[in-house]
Amino acid sequence: MPTAIVPDHRGRYGDFGGKYVPETIMFALEELEKSFEEAINDKEFQKQFQNELAVYSGRPTPLTLAERLSEVNGGAKIYLKREDLNHTGAHKINNAIGQALLAVRMGKKKIIAETGAGQHGVAAATVAAKYGLSCKVYMGKEDIRRQALNVFRMKLLGAEVIEVTSGSQTLKDATNEAIREWVASVEDTFYLIGSAVGPHPYPKMVKNFQQVIGFETKDQFIRENEGGLPDAVVACVGGGSNAIGMFAPFIEKDVPLYGVEAAGKGVETNEHAATLSKGTNGVIHGSLTKLLQTEEGQITEPYSISAGLDYPGIGPEHAYLHETGRVKYEAVTDQESLEALQSLCLNEGILCALESAHAVAYSLKLAKNMSKDEAVVVCLSGRGDKDVHTLMEKAEGGNQHE
Amino acid sequence: MNKRWRAFHNSADYRFVPYIMAGDPCEEATIELSLALEDCGAAALELGVPYSDPLADGPVIQRAGMRGLKQQMNLEKTIKLVSKLRERGLKIPVIIFTYYNLLLQLGENRFMSLAEENGVDGLLVPDLPYEESSYLKEMCSVYHLALISLVAPTTHKEKLNKLSKEAEGFLYCISSLGVTGVRSDFRDGLNDFLRAAKENAAVPVLVGFGLSKRNQIEQFEGTSDGFIIGSAIVQKIESLENELINNREEAIREFKQFVESMLPVYSS
Numbered sequence: 001m002p003t004a005i006v007p008d009h010r011g012r013y014g015d016f017g018g019k020y021v022p023e024t025i026m027f028a029l030e031e032l033e034k035s036f037e038e039a040i041n042d043k044e045f046q047k048q049f050q051n052e053l054a055v056y057s058g059r060p061t062p063l064t065l066a067e068r069l070s071e072v073n074g075g076a077k078i079y080l081k082r083e084d085l086n087h088t089g090a091h092k093i094n095n096a097i098g099q100a101l102l103a104v105r106m107g108k109k110k111i112i113a114e115t116g117a118g119q120h121g122v123a124a125a126t127v128a129a130k131y132g133l134s135c136k137v138y139m140g141k142e143d144i145r146r147q148a149l150n151v152f153r154m155k156l157l158g159a160e161v162i163e164v165t166s167g168s169q170t171l172k173d174a175t176n177e178a179i180r181e182w183v184a185s186v187e188d189t190f191y192l193i194g195s196a197v198g199p200h201p202y203p204k205m206v207k208n209f210q211q212v213i214g215f216e217t218k219d220q221f222i223r224e225n226e227g228g229l230p231d232a233v234v235a236c237v238g239g240g241s242n243a244i245g246m247f248a249p250f251i252e253k254d255v256p257l258y259g260v261e262a263a264g265k266g267v268e269t270n271e272h273a274a275t276l277s278k279g280t281n282g283v284i285h286g287s288l289t290k291l292l293q294t295e296e297g298q299i300t301e302p303y304s305i306s307a308g309l310d311y312p313g314i315g316p317e318h319a320y321l322h323e324t325g326r327v328k329y330e331a332v333t334d335q336e337s338l339e340a341l342q343s344l345c346l347n348e349g350i351l352c353a354l355e356s357a358h359a360v361a362y363s364l365k366l367a368k369n370m371s372k373d374e375a376v377v378v379c380l381s382g383r384g385d386k387d388v389h390t391l392m393e394k395a396e397g398g399n400q401h402e
Numbered sequence: 403m404n405k406r407w408r409a410f411h412n413s414a415d416y417r418f419v420p421y422i423m424a425g426d427p428c429e430e431a432t433i434e435l436s437l438a439l440e441d442c443g444a445a446a447l448e449l450g451v452p453y454s455d456p457l458a459d460g461p462v463i464q465r466a467g468m469r470g471l472k473q474q475m476n477l478e479k480t481i482k483l484v485s486k487l488r489e490r491g492l493k494i495p496v497i498i499f500t501y502y503n504l505l506l507q508l509g510e511n512r513f514m515s516l517a518e519e520n521g522v523d524g525l526l527v528p529d530l531p532y533e534e535s536s537y538l539k540e541m542c543s544v545y546h547l548a549l550i551s552l553v554a555p556t557t558h559k560e561k562l563n564k565l566s567k568e569a570e571g572f573l574y575c576i577s578s579l580g581v582t583g584v585r586s587d588f589r590d591g592l593n594d595f596l597r598a599a600k601e602n603a604a605v606p607v608l609v610g611f612g613l614s615k616r617n618q619i620e621q622f623e624g625t626s627d628g629f630i631i632g633s634a635i636v637q638k639i640e641s642l643e644n645e646l647i648n649n650r651e652e653a654i655r656e657f658k659q660f661v662e663s664m665l666p667v668y669s670s
Contacts, residue, residue, distance in 0.1 A: 018534055020530060021457075026533065167455065176457045180457060180458075180581045183581060280507075281506070283503040283506065284455065284503070286529070296476045296477065296504065296508075297503045297506065299454045
């Protein structure tokens with residue numbers, strides 16, 4: 001069945017998306033949309049973007065067949081799209097390069113960004129250094145405490161890290177604060193959003209800059225498998241930028257797609273970040289989507305061991321793909337993701353990010369029930385160096401219980 | 403236009419419209435603060451609804467929202483508070499100031515019928531720009547509610563003209579870029595912006611965001627029909643938090659003195 005062209009001219013994915021922002025920044029969204037559309041239709045810009053991805057970030061990233069992991073697990077072969085091998089260690093840099101090039105093209109000298117665990121903050125600080133832009137990163141006080149290493153990295157890269165003490169002092173509030181700052185400085189500042197969320201045209205733009213993941217994967221898979229397509233594609237979903245980038249070239253094809261949310265301590269508890277499994281329609285950060293909230297509409301604090309999935313909303317296109325049934329969204333617990341991370345370490349020598357481990361965990365389940373000649377592709381969105389501290393705490397905590 | 407809006411519209415005064423947060427620091431205080439503001443000469447009242455993620459508000463109103471949330475104040479209770487205000491004699495138009503998500507969860511239809519039953523006159527949704535507001539605007543006109551439009555110094559000319567022509571209740575001109583909060587000075591060209599807004603407006607044009615002092619307010623007298631004060635008033639309420647709960651009569655007296663000290667002398 002043909003799917004509708006999304007987003008429409010109002011930035012709608014079915015009922016989702018749109019621009020729910022104060023009037024003060026509406027002109028900036030229009031200006032951004034116009035500049036973005038011009039840029040992606042400009043061959044020079046595309047060439048420049050592709051070139052930066054190649055010579056600065058090290059693309060294309062490989063597609064690795066996880067031979068031992070597949071064998072130990074049984075069932076289908078598992079392929080890993082190695083976004084962990086990007087410069088700065090995750091897919092975040094693809095989007096950061098794209099948006100920074102656009103900022104430069106628009107003549108902006110200042111960028112602002114929000115960050116949770118600090119991965120997008122580091123990516124934003126990195127491109128700011130590379131393209132000579134000033135950079136302010138908004139980060140919750142609680143996250144600053146948990147992610148001291150990334151805070152230092154951002155400072156080393158010349159960015160100013162601004163502590164956010166409002167609300168629950170995490171990613172949700174850092175994003176509110178970045179938007180507030182943008183409203184104040186909108187005339188000369190570019191807001192570099194890190195995920196496929198926010199008001200139109202951000203979700204569309206972030207997808208555009210991340211779809212290199214999916215297109216490379218498709219080409220690489222076809223080359224290795226005599227023209228065939230994968231039998232399943234899996235990616236983790238917080239805001240959903242690696243997933244939407246990975247899914248992009250497969251949405252119109254007959255390939256089952258799976259998005260994996262964080263079930264935290266279990267979707268039946270109050271401590272999870274399973275927005276699509278448990279959320280309801282509402283507005284967060286400028287976009288109508290699914291979100292975790294009370295009946296009255298107060299946005300609630302999500303939980304996941306993985307800071308990158310710990311977000312109460314989700315990109316509007318995912319809400320749409322969930323509603324149309326084109327993508328299946330599943331939830332994986334902290335415990336399952338930790339086990340998957342360990343298994344990937346032991347069998348492949350790859351330490352992935354806790355976010356990516358959620359996708360790995362689900363693909364192990366999926367592959368088990370598939371045949372040996374089938375193949376599952378997983379987006380390994382980032383590397384796990386940033387999580388070593390959490391893993392150590394977990395391991396020590398675990399020992400104490402024994 | 404109902405009779406409360408008509409009186410607002412026909413007033414010859416330089417109109418004073420205050421903003422306070424429902425439930426800050428408690429429901430009874432909100433009622434008495436509202437009556438005190440009317441006593442001080444308020445021409446209309448904006449009643450804020452506590453929200454977890456108020457992205458157009460600065461720290462002062464964020465904190466007021468947290469206090470309101472602690473009192474379990476919500477949109478439905480805020481609307482019902484208006485009928486209590488009416489019972490206690492409040493005659494000025496009341497505008498509910500709510501973020502869009504709260505409105506969505508209550509249901510736009512339910513909001514309309516509750517607003518009608520409880521004597522609400524207007525609605526202001528700071529994160530619902532004109533481009534997303536057509537359905538709500540239609541509903542508001544069915545239920546005779548004024549949907550207050552905001553325009554900013556960054557609003558381009560054509561849109562400004564369109565919004566000023568279509569505005570209901572009053573046209574809210576945002577004085578400065580940024581979120582709500584007290585400011586010491588204002589951008590150049592603000593008076594030009596106000597004049598441009600007034601050119602096509604069929605309703606009074608009010609300036610808001612950042613105002614806290616009599617001499618600041620007086621600068622816009624020639625180019626606007628009134629002004630909105632939020633953060634400065636909410637900050638005073640914050641400083642009187644305990645007294646407003648324990649020794650309300652005295653607190654209200656001090657509050658009125660404070661408000662009067664800000665207003666242009668002829669207003670009250």
